[in-house]
Amino acid sequence: MLVLLPPSEGKASAGEGAPLELESLSLPGLAGAREAVLAELVELCAADEEKAREILGLSEGLRGEVAKNAGLRAAGARPAGEIYTGVLYDALGLATLDKAAKRRAADSLLVFSGLWGAVRVTDRIPSYRCAMGVKLPGLGPLAAHWRAPMAEVLPAAAAEGLVLDLRSAAYAAAWKPKGGVAERTATVRVLHAPTRKVVSHFNKATKGRIVRGLLTAGAVPASPAELVEALRGLGYAVEAEATGKAGRAWSLDVLVDDVH
Template identity: 65%
Template structure:
């Protein structure tokens, strides 16, 4: 099973280590598209800081992110699985998985990125700031920039098994499975169930959506419950104690009462 993840704005500190080696990254078919984004991003952040912050959607308090981007080619790199530290990744807890679960994670997880397109959690990358919704002055919208390269590279990564899509909308726009692969893709929505005046009400959660997705992915990896067919995914999650509903083909609702 291939699992598609969003990145995280939260990232570990630079630390120490060798700088980025673009040739070492997974999905080498993306190398040219990666270099185009990296080159323009570094040039943008080396120039007018105010313009760079405007393009990247950063506040004045986040000006250090501009300097960080300017130094991307020489900055220390670390595995993507260690770099991302946001809500989903904190709940997933890659570092505390047992050895078997870590092997499953290395084989199945693919992280989308406005800068890199998509990387494996073992790919060594530097800390950066460039969301999938950014529009660079030269390249334009990054979602559009990545569609063709990812459409060419990712079907082979998916193989013949199911695809579990846990991405947010900005990163889902970079690549949408089509044809037969779309029929094997399952997206997950997290709903909160509350009793209001004796009546159940459900609402889509936002911040805790990420935490729930991280926890359910951790549970799947730990239990070795990565199904070989999309129809078995709901069953696997139910076996792990989740309340799961199937509102339509390729869609799962995970219903939670406590966040």
């Protein structure tokens, strides 16, 4: 099973320590595309703080993120699972998983990123600010920049197993599973059962809990249909729509009563 996650906008400080080793990151086929984004981002942020802040969509209060980006090559690095924070990652609680679940997380979780493309939670990265929706002056829109290298690398990462796609739309734009991979892919919406509306905060928290539940239970669904059964076994109310069309992903709705 391969689980595709969005990053968090806010990130923990990496602190001091050994800096980034770009060549050590998982999915080495993305190395060239990573270096291109990193080089332009560092140069932009070192040369013109105001221009960088505008391009990155940062408020005045986040001005310090520009200087952080300018120093990325020398900054301390930590496992990505410790860098990403926020509602989904709080609910996932990687640090509190048992050893077996942590091993499964290392093997199955893939976090998408405007800067790195996609990383494993064990990959050591510095804290940074660069969303997938950013348009860099030289490279252009980052989602478009990542599509070709992602299309080369991710089908092999998905292998023959289930792909559980929990990404937000901006990050899903960087790679769309196709063909047989798409047929083994399931996307998830979390809906408030009485209103059938998406509740943003609870949507993220529930997705984090879903991933934690699967990791803790040692569930290894091999298909979207098996994922539905696994989620129901964890106590979730799930409605599934199988498109019945070749090369199309399944769409799952998880219905919840509590939105707090």
